[in-house]
Amino acid sequence: xxxxxxxxxxxxxxxxxxxxxxxxxxxxxxxxxxxxxxxxxxxxxxxxxxxxxxxxxxxxxxxxxxxxxxxxxxxxxxxxxxxxxxxxxxxxxxxxxxxxxxxxxxxxxxxxxxxxxxxxxxxxxxxxxxxxxxxxxxxxxxxxxxxxx
Numbered sequence: 001x002x003x004x005x006x007x008x009x010x011x012x013x014x015x016x017x018x019x020x021x022x023x024x025x026x027x028x029x030x031x032x033x034x035x036x037x038x039x040x041x042x043x044x045x046x047x048x049x050x051x052x053x054x055x056x057x058x059x060x061x062x063x064x065x066x067x068x069x070x071x072x073x074x075x076x077x078x079x080x081x082x083x084x085x086x087x088x089x090x091x092x093x094x095x096x097x098x099x100x101x102x103x104x105x106x107x108x109x110x111x112x113x114x115x116x117x118x119x120x121x122x123x124x125x126x127x128x129x130x131x132x133x134x135x136x137x138x139x140x141x142x143x144x145x146x147x148x149x
Contacts, residue, residue: 001085002124003115006075012124018045022073022145031077031120031143044148051078054136057114060084064095064111064132069103071147072125074133076117079140083123084111084132091130103146 002012006026013020025041039047066088074083086109095106107130114135117123125131127149134140 001126001129003117004122006120006122009122015124016071016147018042018147019073021045022047022147025145026075026143031075032141034077034143041145046146048144048146049141050144051141052134052139054079054081054138054140055134057082057084057132057135060132060135061111064091064107064109064130065104066091066107066125066127066130067103068098068105068127069149071127071149072131073122073143073145073147074117074125075122075143075145076119077141077143078119079138079142080136081117081133081140081142082114082135083117084114084135086110086112086130088128088130 009023013023022045034049036049036051041047091107091109093108095108098105
């Protein structure tokens, strides 16, 4: 997992060939005016834009998730978002089977830690990062880039 502000995104472009493309998209668009929806940026790079109410920790932890085939770059555009995190190696209580179509696996474990993102901060979740996003109060606008491994 990596946490930083969007102004420092250039430090991470060498970590994956599509990271540079995702961060270039961020630099060349007004994030506040992006419409809610799902968009294919290029092969292997998708974007989900959401703008909605935060969840309680209990609600978010029902979908304590990780992915096998994608890396998430999650950017908080507006609001204050708390996210729960735990390394997958410490998650011992699966919640159902892996959904290959949606590339998601859920766990019934408690996070090891919670952290907060605010305007123009981001987190990169690799497959070994189990996460519970969108915890907080009020509205949160965020971007989630799905980067194919």
